Amino acid sequence: MPFSTLGLSPVLCTPLARLGYTRPTPVQSESIPIVLEGSDLLARAQTGTGKTAAFGLPMIDRLSVRGGRPSGSRRPRGLVLVPTRELAQQVHQSLQTYGAPANLRVTVIFGGVSIRPQFQALRRGTDIVVATPGRLIDHMQQRTIDLSGVEILVLDEADRMLDMGFMPDVKKIIQKCPEKRHTSLFSATIPPIIETIIQWAMKDPETVEI
Ligand code: AMP
Numbered sequence: 251m252p253f254s255t256l257g258l259s260p261v262l263c264t265p266l267a268r269l270g271y272t273r274p275t276p277v278q279s280e281s282i283p284i285v286l287e288g289s290d291l292l293a294r295a296q297t298g299t300g301k302t303a304a305f306g307l308p309m310i311d312r313l314s315v316r317g318g319r320p321s322g323s324r325r326p327r328g329l330v331l332v333p334t335r336e337l338a339q340q341v342h343q344s345l346q347t348y349g350a351p352a353n354l355r356v357t358v359i360f361g362g363v364s365i366r367p368q369f370q371a372l373r374r375g376t377d378i379v380v381a382t383p384g385r386l387i388d389h390m391q392q393r394t395i396d397l398s399g400v401e402i403l404v405l406d407e408a409d410r411m412l413d414m415g416f417m418p419d420v421k422k423i424i425q426k427c428p429e430k431r432h433t434s435l436f437s438a439t440i441p442p443i444i445e446t447i448i449q450w451a452m453k454d455p456e457t458v459e460i
Pocket residue numbers: 270271272273274275278296297298299300301302303
């Protein structure tokens with residue numbers, strides 16, 4: 251089954267062949283139509299299964315500014331929370347690659363580095379933010395980011411994120427996002443703490459198990 255049958259805009263599918271993506275992986279073929287139709291998604295999938303494109307491609311499709319310019323707004327419309335700086339950098343790079351035809355700005359935010367370049371990047375405006383929870387909270391406290399425009403929220407590697415003690419930060423962040431939004435949660439395991447987040451932050455999610 252080719253990518254074009256999943257409902258994605260052809261402009262996003264064509265460049266995938268150049269990356270060597272001839273057909274979707276199972277997590278992609280199951281998740282992409284769910285996100286495109288606007289349902290919340292709970293995906294049980296390990297790293298290495300192609301999960302970044304599984305949430306990234308439909309997110310970019312839904313937020314894309316066809317023929318327009320990036321918003322230049324300080325209110326991102328897409329937010330991806332990840333547990334570590336390494337994953338933040340990786341997801342950022344992948345979203346930039348997948349989103350190149352869509353004319354969206356993707357900004358990455360993580361701790362352990364100077365916050366100033368991140369202030370500048372946010373000031374220039376951004377459509378999608380990829381962030382680790384701790385540093386995102388710093389930005390919220392400094393009022394350098396406004397989450398009131400988030401339409402699509404992704405919690406990636408949620409079990410790792412909560413294992414690392416980010417539950418209070420994740421809750422604070424979700425509370426600042428609009429209630430009317432689409433939420434996807436990707437996790438290798440679904441322990442009780444993840445069940446709590448699902449109950450609290452998601453609306454009747456469709457489930458994908460890989
Ligand atoms: P991820 O699980 O998102 O970290 O992806 C794991 C690896 O699979 C990355 O190197 C991706 O570039 C690659 N990948 C993702 N989707 C596909 C696909 N449909 N076909 C081939 N490779 C892919």
